[in-house]
Amino acid sequence: MLTCKEFLQEISDFLDENVDQELRQKLEAHISQCPNCFVILDTTKKTIQVYKGVDAQPIPSDVHQRLMLAIEKKCAARRQTSAS
Amino acid sequence: MTTTETGTFDEAELVRRAKSGDTSAYSELVTKYEGKVFRLAKNITQNDEDAEDVLQDAFLKAYEHLDNFQEQSKFYTWLVRIAVNEALMRLRKRKTDRTVPLDEPVDTGEETVAREIAVWEDDPEQRYEKTELRRILDESVQSLKPAFRTVFQLRDIEELSTEETAELLGLSIPAVKSRLLRARLQLREKLTRLFKRKGEDVFAYL
Numbered sequence: 001m002l003t004c005k006e007f008l009q010e011i012s013d014f015l016d017e018n019v020d021q022e023l024r025q026k027l028e029a030h031i032s033q034c035p036n037c038f039v040i041l042d043t044t045k046k047t048i049q050v051y052k053g054v055d056a057q058p059i060p061s062d063v064h065q066r067l068m069l070a071i072e073k074k075c076a077a078r079r080q081t082s083a084s
Numbered sequence: 085m086t087t088t089e090t091g092t093f094d095e096a097e098l099v100r101r102a103k104s105g106d107t108s109a110y111s112e113l114v115t116k117y118e119g120k121v122f123r124l125a126k127n128i129t130q131n132d133e134d135a136e137d138v139l140q141d142a143f144l145k146a147y148e149h150l151d152n153f154q155e156q157s158k159f160y161t162w163l164v165r166i167a168v169n170e171a172l173m174r175l176r177k178r179k180t181d182r183t184v185p186l187d188e189p190v191d192t193g194e195e196t197v198a199r200e201i202a203v204w205e206d207d208p209e210q211r212y213e214k215t216e217l218r219r220i221l222d223e224s225v226q227s228l229k230p231a232f233r234t235v236f237q238l239r240d241i242e243e244l245s246t247e248e249t250a251e252l253l254g255l256s257i258p259a260v261k262s263r264l265l266r267a268r269l270q271l272r273e274k275l276t277r278l279f280k281r282k283g284e285d286v287f288a289y290l
Contacts, residue, residue, distance in 0.1 A: 008198065012265035040198050040272070046279075047272045048240050050209055050221065056119035057218050063136050064118060070140050071114060074147055075107040 002030045007037045015045055099159050103150050110150075114143050117160055120242075121167050127225055127237045128171040138174055142167035164242050168252050175230075198269065200276040208279035224274045228267055235260055236267035 002010075007030045013019050014027050031038040059067075101109035118139065125138035145166050146153075153162050209217050225233055225241075238249040239260070250260045 012261065012268055036201050039201050039203055043204055043276055044268055044272045046204055047268060047275050050275065051240055053209070054218055054221055056123040059118050059122045063122065067114065067118060067140055067143065068111065071111065071143060071147065074144050079105070
């Protein structure tokens with residue numbers, strides 16, 4: 001059986017379903033007998049899910065305004081170039 | 085305003101209009117993605133000023149090169165590549181500080197230990213207000229070493245592939261994988277301290 005340390009080394013590839021069948025079986029056998037590693041696997045999976053599930057914060061309005069202004073300038077410059 | 089909630093069709097349409105010089109279409113794309121680009125820039129540069137510069141430069145550069153954008157790929161993925169390059173360039177410019185170059189080998193060989201082992205609450209994120217949860221998640225990512233933080237950002241937040249991440253950061257695939265492993269485990273530890281079920285530990289399972 002894999003040791004916990006060996007299991008942890010593979011946890012990321014395991015979650016990404018990026019392990020071959022033989023290794024997957026070993027990893028599954030390990031968690032079926034090791035509650036600690038089961039919890040680590042489960043909470044690592046949830047960690048990734050939590051990050052995926054949260055939208056980015058709206059940007060501060062002054063940052064947004066400066067960005068829009070910079071883009072408007074650029075667009076105006078491009079229109080001028082293409083007009084001339 | 086065109087609905088851009090989802091729908092690749094709408095986005096493709098916006099990109100086409102922007103390409104033909106429709107400024108309002110490009111503004112819609114900017115409004116849709118500015119939050120994500122700003123978060124990405126902030127997580128890489130760890131500095132508000134630099135992040136704002138990266139934000140502006142990325143959207144301006146994307147506008148300039150819009151004609152080169154191949155419409156079969158996703159606009160956001162294309163934009164992320166531009167933003168990451170801008171952010172990395174800015175990091176390199178900051179010679180005075182102690183920033184370690186991201187492509188420098190980091191010691192990922194030390195043991196991957198898990199100290200905090202505890203079951204989480206069901207849907208722990210429901211216990212926090214959205215703003216508070218974002219703050220917790222951002223701060224946790226920002227407390228990682230730059231080498232881990234950037235890989236996590238690209239792989240698990242921007243959802244780039246291992247290969248794309250390796251190429252953008254100038255790293256080997258095994259280096260991306262080992263950094264991602266460390267980043268995920270470290271974040272798991274940090275979040276476990278906040279999200280663990282009270283009054284219960286793993287031994288309840290034994």
